[in-house]
Amino acid sequence: MRIAATSMAMLQQACSVPLARATSARSLALAAAASSSAPSGALPLTARDPRVLLGMSEQQLQQLAVDMGQQNYRGKQLHQLIYKRKVREVEDFSYLPLAFRNELQEAGWRVGRSPIYRTVTAADGTIKLLIKLEDNRLIETVGIPMEDEKGSVRLTACVSSQVGCPLKCSFCATGKGGFSRNLQAHEIVEQVLAIEETFKHRVKNVVFMGMGEPMLNLKSVLEAHRCLNKDVQVGQRMITISTVGVPNTIKKLASHKIQSTLAVSLHAPNQKLRESIVPSAKSYPLYALMKDCQDYFQETSRRVSFEYALLAGVNDAEDHAKELAELLHEWGRGNHVNLIPFNPIDGSDYRRPSKKAVSAFASVLESRKIAVSVRQTRGLDASAACGQLRNKFQKSPLVAKTDDMQSQPEIAMVC
Ligand code: SF4
DSSP states (O other), X not given: OOOOOSOSHHHHTTOOOOOSSOOOHHHHHHHHHHHHHOOTTSOOSSOOOTTBOTTOOHHHHHHHHHHTTXXXXXXXXXXXXXXXXXXXXGGGOTTSOHHHHHHHHHTTOBOOOOOEEEEEEOTTSOEEEEEEOTTSOEEEEEEEEEEOTTSOEEEEEEOOSEEXXXXXXXXXXXXXXXXXXXXXXXXXXXXXXXXXHHHTSOEEEEEEOSSSOGGGGHXXXXXXXXXXXXXXXXXXXXXXXXXXXXXXXXXXXXXTTOOOEEEEEOOOSXXXXXXXXXXXXXXXXXXXXXXXXXXXXXXXXXXXXXXXXEOTTTXXXXXXXXXXXXXXXXXXXXXXXXXXXXXXXXXXXXXXXXHHHHHHHHHHXXXXXXXXXXXXXXXXXXXXXXXXXXXXXXXXXXXXXXXXXXXXXXXXXXX
């Protein structure tokens, strides 16, 4: 395994999506509300496939076994086969009785794993996978190996939460491919299992920084979070959920009291500049976003981490750094900023800032007592920016599925 040096949000710097539609405050708020708080019985944005084993808890698997006339412990065996042994097909559950396997298959149960369509390895050991979903859509997931001070390898999985993304951050490659649908929880979990299989190593950290805006698919993201923590055994504190900001969702996330990191992609120290980089910010004023971050800390005692993609000549001046420090001090203490020097993508006018500019920006923040880290670009030669690899292999623009559109009427209306 090759050694690498930093985390993944780097790859996220590239999440950009031209939603073939304008996105208003109302549509974002309603979409978020629909995805995170659909009452039971209401149609969720992407209905969970009821016969998929992946994503089910040990208790649910035990109940399933009992319901099918088996002993309780068969459920535990199912759990081991799915999450520890990572068996992909029910027919390969070799230490279950043949009759039980047949019964599961006849009842339509399947594991819910998808094939890996392409694997691209970068010189620094980063591996990007393209996973082909049941409806032939491709999603990206990235594994990043890093060596800690003791020489042990720590593996980070950067996972996607949507097929494409309906937001259109101006620097992001994902958006160039459009938006199709939300991922189901098991389609998020399987990305982590695929990374573990590929590296033959346990995943230590999971970051929701791949394709898509997690807060627009909060229900599935929270289901996947539960499964990753309880079933795949990734520590809650080792999971980061990233967002550019969707109205009304940070509060909802806080109410679940998960002990994971919230990473907010700021990319600008003021509203005007932010709107030009993150168009969806028009619906979420900076002060409202910062207030929600402050409340999130008060509610969860977990500090928010801020991501800042440095774009040469756009937001990387020392004055921007001073303004950013003022903004962060105004809304809290002890904030942490991750600076992400832009990773060039096809079809973008943005340029990567010079090392000097990055270092000057970081120094201004440090001198104002803001903790800073600079993300090292990973896997440049592996189409590392989020969405780039998918765009290479799935040329046709994504269009939202009809049933997803029916369940997101407010989005459909404004687009
Ligand atoms: S929210 Fe993320 S995936 Fe979506 S366009 Fe913005 S940067 Fe890209």
